[in-house]
Amino acid sequence: MVTPVKYSVGIDCSKEEFVAAMSLFTSDQKITVKATRKFKNTAKGFSDCGHWICQHKKVDVAIVLTMEATGNYHENLAYYFYNQGYIVSIVLPNKAKKYMQSLGLKSKNDTIDAKGLSQMGAEQRLSRWEPFSPSVYELRTLTRFCEQLSMNRTQLMNQLSSMEYGMFQVEEVKNSLRSLIQLIDTQIAETKVQIEELINKDEKIHERYEKISPIKGLGLLTFATIIAETNGFKLFENERQLTSYAGYDIVENQSGKRVGKTKISKKGNSHIRRIMHMASLNVVKYGEPKFVNLYNRIMSKTTIKMKAYVAIQRKLLCLTYILWKRNEAYDANYEAKQSNPGIDKKVGGINPPTQDELSSIAADSPLSIPQI
Structure with missing residues (x-):
């Protein structure tokens, strides 16, 4: 006797909208797409998607949601469904791409990607996603900002060094580059202070840092x-x-x-x-x-x-x-x-x-x- 095992919802998310595909996985290893729909990537779109999922859930089995990591565009959506009690899995784009290729899909659009993610969530037991805590999320934002500042500083330093070996010197441009480098140095210093304050404010992170920091060279x-x-x-x-x-x-x-x-x-x-x-x-x-x-x-x-x-x-x-x-x-x-x-x-x-x-x-x- 064929029995339903779980519903799998694949979501392909972009900046302004996302496409959801809902499939049913049964005990005979068959996956049937029940519905697909496009929603706005807004709070109302999240709510509409939740109602849409409930409308197409005909049997009482688990529902898993699978989406691809797309910068920051998927985070609010994932956080919404996590708070609603859904099982949410987020896969890396490279992993999703290889899976789609293994299915022999030759075309690519948002609906096809959503259906592929739905099948992926149905066939595989993916790791369950958990959101960052507010302090860790803030820490990630600060560290990535500091990294970007350092990369910009390196780029400007290379420009300045290249200009100093040029045939003709344009002092106005060189002075502008020096001013930008000085500004970035100030921002890097301020960001590092904010990172230190955030670590000291979180009791668990601060305790671990005190025990790991004796490693000379790990700052x-x-x-x-x-x-x-x-x-x-x-x-x-x-x-x-x-x-x-x-x-x-x-x-x-x-x-x-x-x-x-x-x-x-x-x-x-x-x-x-x-x-x-x-x-x-x-x-x-x-x-x-x-x-x-x-x-x-x-x-x-x-x-x-x-x-x-x-x-x-x-x-x-x-x-x-x-x-x-x-x-x-x-x-x-x-x-x-x-x-x-x-x-x-x-x-x-x-x-x-x-x-x-x-x-x-x-x-x-x-x-x-x-x-x-």
Whole structure:
């Protein structure tokens, strides 16, 4: 006997409107599209979509909503349905695109995309989305603004440097560039103060920062960016999920006797990778032992600096994750204590991480060393 399993609503969202497609998934693995409709991307459009879903729900089974991450345009819609008690899943555009390609779809429009997302939500058990807390959302806004300011500053500095080597000097333009750089420097400083105040105001984030900050080279801005972009590691169950989200997962290219280049995927959060690049340089510069040892070990094997720094980025990110999850203070001498049976293996009265938890941090195997 064929029975309904769940309703799946796929939503393709844009700046001004969104298209919803509602499908029914049954026990015989069949997916039937029940209805499609376009709504305005406004509060009234959200409410109309909710009534539309209720009108087409004929049996009492679960309803899941699947939408694609489209900048900020999907966030209010996702937050509305989350507060209404719906199961909401948000997938990355690259993942949705690959899924559509696997279905053999040759055309592309909003309705086709919505139907594809509906089928994706019906067939797969996607991770449930949870909104950021107000403090973390504000932190993400500030860190991304600071990142954009830094990128603008670099661009202006390059322009100024290029002009100084030109055949003719236009002092008015050079002075304007210097003024803009000075203004951006002021804004960066002010934004960093706001980030620090926000971290100090949130008790949980401040407590974790005090325990993680002893890592020399991992500064306040790096810590804030990691927490803001991962929502405090809420949806991550292990280091593999985290490294995949950040784009540090290893991609092999091998078939038969052919062995291609092994590298990191870079299919993940670019904000994390950008801030971790500077952090990896700093932990080596300031002589943090475990990272210096990793750097020297990889350099002795490959002589490729960037490979060593990428491995350090991954290791530092995973270490931050473990310390956050276990609410444990960083101990630079932890590994030495572990190898000495005469020293208590507890750190701060808390049991040390298990071997599985530390497996991704060790990074001893050549296969664990990413190439870029």
